[in-house]
Amino acid sequence: MDIPYTVAVRRDTGLNNGKIGIWLFLASEVMLFGALFASYILIRTGSPSWPRGDTVLDYRLATFNTIVLITSSVTMVMAWASLMRRRFGTFRMYMAATVLLGGVFLVVKYFEYSHHLHLGEYPSHSNFFAIYYTLTGLHMLHVLGGMVVNAYFWGPGAKLYETNPVWFTNRVEHSGLFWHFVDLVWIFLFPTLYLL
Amino acid sequence: MSEQAVAAPKHEHHEHHEELGFWRKYVFSTDHKVIGIQYAVTGLLFLLFGFSLMMLMRWQLAYPGVALPLIGNLFGEARMPGGTMLPEFYNELGAMHGTIMVFLGVVPLAVGGFGNFVLPLQIGAPDMAFPKINMASYWCLFLGGCTMLGSFFVPGGAAQSGWTSYAPLSVIAGSGQTWWLVGMIFLITSSLLGAVNFLTTTIQLRAKGLTFMRFPFFVWAQFVTSFLLLLAFPPLEAAGVMQLMDRVAGTSFFLPSGLVVSGQVLANAGGGNAVLWQHLFWFLAHPEVYVLILPAFGIVAEIIANNTRKPLWGYRSMVYALIFLGFMSFIVWAHHMFMTGMGTTMAAFFQTTTMIISIPSVVILTALVVSLWGGSIRFNTPMLFAVSFLPMFGIGGLTGLPLGLNISDIPLHDTYYVIAHFHYVVAPGTIFALFAGIYYWYPKATGRRMNETLGKIHWIGSLVCMNVVFMPMFIVGLAGVSRRLFDAGSAYDFAQGTMHWNAVSSWGAWTMGLFQLPFIFNFFYSIWNGQKADDNVWQATTIEWSAPSPPPHGNFATAPQAYRGPYEYSVPGSDKDFTPQFEA
Numbered sequence: 001m002d003i004p005y006t007v008a009v010r011r012d013t014g015l016n017n018g019k020i021g022i023w024l025f026l027a028s029e030v031m032l033f034g035a036l037f038a039s040y041i042l043i044r045t046g047s048p049s050w051p052r053g054d055t056v057l058d059y060r061l062a063t064f065n066t067i068v069l070i071t072s073s074v075t076m077v078m079a080w081a082s083l084m085r086r087r088f089g090t091f092r093m094y095m096a097a098t099v100l101l102g103g104v105f106l107v108v109k110y111f112e113y114s115h116h117l118h119l120g121e122y123p124s125h126s127n128f129f130a131i132y133y134t135l136t137g138l139h140m141l142h143v144l145g146g147m148v149v150n151a152y153f154w155g156p157g158a159k160l161y162e163t164n165p166v167w168f169t170n171r172v173e174h175s176g177l178f179w180h181f182v183d184l185v186w187i188f189l190f191p192t193l194y195l196l
Numbered sequence: 197m198s199e200q201a202v203a204a205p206k207h208e209h210h211e212h213h214e215e216l217g218f219w220r221k222y223v224f225s226t227d228h229k230v231i232g233i234q235y236a237v238t239g240l241l242f243l244l245f246g247f248s249l250m251m252l253m254r255w256q257l258a259y260p261g262v263a264l265p266l267i268g269n270l271f272g273e274a275r276m277p278g279g280t281m282l283p284e285f286y287n288e289l290g291a292m293h294g295t296i297m298v299f300l301g302v303v304p305l306a307v308g309g310f311g312n313f314v315l316p317l318q319i320g321a322p323d324m325a326f327p328k329i330n331m332a333s334y335w336c337l338f339l340g341g342c343t344m345l346g347s348f349f350v351p352g353g354a355a356q357s358g359w360t361s362y363a364p365l366s367v368i369a370g371s372g373q374t375w376w377l378v379g380m381i382f383l384i385t386s387s388l389l390g391a392v393n394f395l396t397t398t399i400q401l402r403a404k405g406l407t408f409m410r411f412p413f414f415v416w417a418q419f420v421t422s423f424l425l426l427l428a429f430p431p432l433e434a435a436g437v438m439q440l441m442d443r444v445a446g447t448s449f450f451l452p453s454g455l456v457v458s459g460q461v462l463a464n465a466g467g468g469n470a471v472l473w474q475h476l477f478w479f480l481a482h483p484e485v486y487v488l489i490l491p492a493f494g495i496v497a498e499i500i501a502n503n504t505r506k507p508l509w510g511y512r513s514m515v516y517a518l519i520f521l522g523f524m525s526f527i528v529w530a531h532h533m534f535m536t537g538m539g540t541t542m543a544a545f546f547q548t549t550t551m552i553i554s555i556p557s558v559v560i561l562t563a564l565v566v567s568l569w570g571g572s573i574r575f576n577t578p579m580l581f582a583v584s585f586l587p588m589f590g591i592g593g594l595t596g597l598p599l600g601l602n603i604s605d606i607p608l609h610d611t612y613y614v615i616a617h618f619h620y621v622v623a624p625g626t627i628f629a630l631f632a633g634i635y636y637w638y639p640k641a642t643g644r645r646m647n648e649t650l651g652k653i654h655w656i657g658s659l660v661c662m663n664v665v666f667m668p669m670f671i672v673g674l675a676g677v678s679r680r681l682f683d684a685g686s687a688y689d690f691a692q693g694t695m696h697w698n699a700v701s702s703w704g705a706w707t708m709g710l711f712q713l714p715f716i717f718n719f720f721y722s723i724w725n726g727q728k729a730d731d732n733v734w735q736a737t738t739i740e741w742s743a744p745s746p747p748p749h750g751n752f753a754t755a756p757q758a759y760r761g762p763y764e765y766s767v768p769g770s771d772k773d774f775t776p777q778f779e780a
Binding site for chain 1: 399401
């Protein structure tokens, strides 16, 4: 017996296996970042002084990065939409753009980190920098993970399109759900760390 | 990352499975039954290892400062000079006993082992929804286990800050603690992957006609357990990352300002919050308690229905109680923390939710007890273990009530009373249910039954010894002896009257070790020499018994279908006393 509903949708749930799987996974991710945000609130409210984000961090770089990530979410949707219309060439273009924009985000982050490290603002400097490095570092790992998966679908993983385009489209959709989640986390991180 | 959602490979066609070589078939297998057995064997080995650590500690507690005869010299001068245990080694044993029993013993066996093997068969599925992720989940557990075992050999030894790893002690502890954190991250990843897989499998791969209210109770138990794992583990992962940052990058998440260690003020930035670790830890670890007990409920319910030859009494109320229990388990965690000086409002909230959560547990236990009423009970080994679960878990549950109330918790906190309470829940409770499950599903996994006489010796020995071990601890605890004392309190006057009870507990533990030998022998001997079992050896009604024993790759020759509820035993007018779910 083959495993049912890997591609087809089960009628009474209206979903395929992969889509349930990715949403459950995202639920656990919400709890992961939720716990870190909760810790941030507790440590900040319990501390006698706490710097306002824009006095220590460069909010202009972060604004640029916000725009980069939101754009990459748009190109991710376009990549999936191209597959839905069976236009493989445009899919590849949009998927490449998504991965590259992720790369731009990481490069900007690299300059930001090296600037702070150069000033001697290590994680051990204060709890502000401790939570800054922990939250943005964990988020960065998620960006990297999403980029690896997307690059796989742009490259070797795309072979599936020839044999089973529906399944391949589903995979790209699920990877997109994860990518949007990573984007959403940043949209919470940006004001919390850089502005408040 | 999103790999797990997308890596749903097309299963190898049934006719291809003979081609798999040894490694793909038995080691790096994607078959849920092989993975289930891998999990179960790993879990059993770690249970034995964790129990051995405890048997060493019991010597020190029974005879503090006396050199351990025969094997005392094997542990080296750094741990047991002249065979006498050092406090550091005692702490190492204690921390690793807890960690190993919970995260590497009971959870892998109850959830990974039974969940993987039984759940897809019970819902009539050919495999798990994501077989490769299932394999990855087992190997994450394996790496986590290796990390934990390896930590015994790093300088300074394994973690010594208790299985709870309370900060700031754990942050300033030796390098074994870093290994503990890395190991925990592997174990958490394993559980998260498993939980996603179990939930998707249960929702999507149910056989035709198997609606949620036709699920065997075991499936419901695993379903709620997976939700707890999915949502409660990530906060501990976050806490683990923060503690790792504290230890490796020198941050101060859990270190307050001006902390003095060995007469010196720590040179850290400070401003952290030690109680934050406790909140994040117990936010996982209280649901974790239910992760330990719910699969046990599920196993016991299956075996009781089967051996009373009656439907479960109050199946629906049991299911609703289970769901309510799962929900409530997320809002009781701070009852572990009454001693942290929380305000009365907070304490009142958490003691109220704690009293409320005892209600669904009592509903389930009562339904199981009432299910026995008027049945023609078959007392085989699985049933003996399952029936003993009921009073043992009952003792564990009832003695928990004084700990859930703020005012009575304060004198009892961190005494042997707590140890006795939660071991009654987990040891003669959950572990008895796990033994019951092994004897019950062994014929499905191997095609042969385990020996009944050896099984009954194992049962009576374990039952008596469990009580000899843990009942005295209530007395020691009520006398006020702290569980953290490496000499069992022999340095204190008030503890002198309890010292002989420690020896009783210890001799109980060592005797119990001997009574596990018939089980170990039986487990291996019966693989080749057990009495042959047919497909439905217990005349049971649930779908797993329609598959061949042992089930082939892909489980069922044709897709099974569910025609009725799970426990149609002794239906009036039927020619036999069971009417299987899978028969039209």
